[in-house]
Amino acid sequence: MKSRTKVVVIGGGIAGCSTLYHLTQEGWSDVVLIERDELTSGTTWHSAAQVTNFGMNQTMVGLKSHSIALYKKLRDDPDYPVGYHHGDGGIRLANTEGHMQGYRHFASMARGMGVEYEVIDAQECARRHPLISTENLIGGLWDGEDGDIDPAQLCQALAFHARRAGAEVYRQTAVTGLSQHRDDTWTVETDKGPIDADIVVNACGYRVNEVGAMMGVHHPVASMEHQYFITEDIPAIAAAGHRMPLLRCPISDYYSRQEKGGLLVGFYEQDCKTWGMDGISPDFSNDLCPDDLERVMDVLEGAFERMPVLQEVGIKRVVNGPITYTIDGAPLVGPIPGKRNAYCIIGLRAGLGEGGGHGWLLAQQIVHGEAQYDTWVIDPRRFTGHTNVELTALKAIEDYQNEFRFHFPHEHRPAGRGAKTTPLTPILAAEGAEFTVVNGWERVDYIKPTPDFHPSLTFDFDETFDVVAAEVRNLRDNVGLCEVNGFNRFEITGADRHRFLDRMMCGTVTKKDGRVGLGYLLNAHGMIKAEATIANLPASHTGPARVWYGSAAAAEAHDMDWLTQHLDPDEDVTIRSLTNDQTILVLAGPKARDVLAACARGDWSRAAFPWLSVRECFIGFAPATVLGVSFSGELAYEIHVPNASLFAAYTALRQAGEAHGLQLFGARAVDAMRMEKGFLHWKADLLTEFDPFETGLDRFVRLEKGPFVGRDALRERRADGPRRKLVTLRIDSTTAPAHPGGSLMAGTEVIGTITSGGWGHRTGLNLAYAFVMPDKAALGTRMQLDLCGDLVDAEVIAPSPFDPDHEWMRG
DSSP states (O other): OOSEEEEEEEOOSHHHHHHHHHHHHTTOOSEEEEOSSSTTTTTGGGOOOEEOOOOSSHHHHHHHHHHHHHHHHHHTOSSSOOOEEOOOOEEEEESSHHHHHHHHHHHHHHHTTTOOEEEEEHHHHHHHSTTOOOTTOOEEEEETTOEEEOHHHHHHHHHHHHHHTTOEEEOSOOEEEEEEOTTSOEEEEETTOOEEEEEEEEOOGGGHHHHHHHHTOOOOEEEEEEEEEEEOOOHHHHHHSSOOOEEEETTTTEEEEEETTEEEEEEOOSSOOEEOTTOOOTTOSSOOOOOOGGGGHHHHHHHHHHOGGGGGSOEEEEEEEEEEEESSSSOEEEEOTTOSSEEEEEOOTTHHHHHHHHHHHHHHHHHHSSOSSOOGGGOGGGOOTTOOHHHHHHHHHHHHHTTTOOOOTTOOOSTTTTSBOOTTHHHHHHTTEEEEEETTEEEEEEEOSSTTOOOOOOSSOOTTHHHHHHHHHHHHHSEEEEEEOSOEEEEEESTTHHHHHHHHBSSOOOOSTTBEEEEEEEOTTSOEEEEEEEEEEOOBTTBSSEEEEEEOGGGHHHHHHHHHHTOOTTOOOEEEEOTTTEEEEEEESTTHHHHHHHHSOSOOSTTTSOTTBEEEEEETTEEEEEEOOOSSSSSEEEEEEEGGGHHHHHHHHHHHHGGGTEEEOOHHHHHHHHHHHTOOOBTTTBOTTSOTTTTTOGGGOOTTSSOOTTHHHHHHHHHHOOSOEEEEEEEOOSSOOOOTTOEEEETTEEEEEEEEEEEETTTTEEEEEEEEOGGGOSTTOEEEEEETTEEEEEEEEOSOOSOTTOHHHHO
16 A cells, blocks of 8 residues: 555545546546545445536536546446446426426526526426326426446446546545644645555535544534335336436325335335434444334335326335535535545435536546636535534435425525524514524525515526615615625734735735725736735734734635635734624715714724725724725725624614614615626636636726736736626516526527526616626627527616616716
């Protein structure tokens, strides 16, 4: 066994084998996989092994398409062929118009990735799958690429090709410890001796947290027992003359696929069961849980109604084994938060079907620093410290119970709510607030007009339209107050703080005390990595001269990793997180200055406290730091308050606002207003797939300044010209907003993809942002949006249709 290697991958299921294979495909041959038993002896061996192209965002569709292409290549490989039934087709059923509307959106989204789904009616579903009944059925979504693969053959083939490229695989080798050295390399202790490695990868399936504990980290992954059975041969299958399509049924919570002459039928019962919560026996390998068909009888009855043939056939075998879930159902593939040279590929509940793509994107991140897609939807850093075992298990149960039910826009399911709150959460709830969830934080979405107000789940504009319009109208005419909790906030101190930030950001860094600026951080490829507000606070009784670095709530772990990994040892820079210590109260509207002046001492006039200023003060008697910035386009102030004083500051602002018509507003109003101002959301419109010139951020780039991360790559990219351009669109629809991922069409050609959409209540426009081909970016260019199956006209308009000269923000 080697004593030194570049990468050690721990775990020999689909996750580990795919990562090892793709590392060799990216050109790294000095890589090792360690497996405590035999390959596929964890969850992989008993997988139902369905391989679908269906995904609910473009990254997932792209990685699944890669899996399918890879599996076809392995199937046809003469040296090590894999059993793969490709192209049987698959149907996702629906018995509500809402589900059908969602399928039409997903078809639009997938088209932008070169994938074609069909939305079909109930009769066509039955024609393609002759074993199903059309009772209580409207239609379904057809994926012609659907199929299934042999799990063991797939993993062995990936390992075979990795070995042939120079990788080594050590079976029957247990990892017993992990230690990291000062140069960020690792020693992997095993029962066969130690291996030193530059990089380690946790691909340990349901044993993920056993290895995580060796690193001193916890991953939000829990296991669920999952059962399926295999029937005896069914004569109707042989008579059909073709393989049965795969079936996934959100109506009755089951799935089926052909298995030889019968069916494999699996269940997502409501009376589901977690597994391994109190530890996993070291002897549990290549093993199963006891059968428990009694637990799935309610789901089985629904399956009988949909497929009556199941009532007439015997069961040959029952499988009950653990599968892993994360806290939001999507895998964790990428850097481990807070660690260097450590990655994970875990929580792959549909591991076989998409594992080829996950290993592909992870290998790209390890070798190149980024993947070709923006991988935030699977990034392990999208969660922060609230993700404990108990909360993860609650969300895993909820996801399991809703396996085939996608999330509608603005849908937040009830499990695990209240994970992160502030002293104002119950106060705002009493005021009628409906909450959305941002990185676990309960944030006001809108204020309900009545206690029993419950808007529909739909891809159309819902019943909150007029509620949000009223919030925007009062903010436009008077003044509004909104709590923004969880906003990422780092305090950066030290003599070299500005020099460090200048090296990290692609534009001019504001250095003057009392001033605020906005800037962008790039990766080594010249693509957008992060967006940050920079506020310079002078020395005071609260601390030395310092910079506040502010970014999106979800960016907490992501941005901290990025900044600390780029610190030079000889730089006098210290970074400390204040994210969980303070909360922002946003005061916005033309009367905001009057309200602030009524409850805070000092001169708050435009001359004394202009736009993009920062000042420490007291709101009433509550200590606060006020930034003159706006995300709504109106005169606005961000009031940062320690959580211990938050209620006092809120009370003072409410009392001061009574004379000026102050009302509460929420996140939906903010999103509507930022669309009108041309302001972008991180990981919606600001993506690692595009550079700042493609994203329309030219004014924030200074290529002529000193070196900064990504500068040389950005220069090369600029010389090559843009591949896409971000534009603002006016959508000719009064019934529905554009949805992220929707395809923009010129005839039958896809020319762009929606990133954000919403109604602008001040402008009366249905607005969207989209990346389009450069020759389609000129003002006045018309195209069509595939909006949930309907082609509606769209036109490129100038950015910031509300107050393009920013006069309102200056007050």
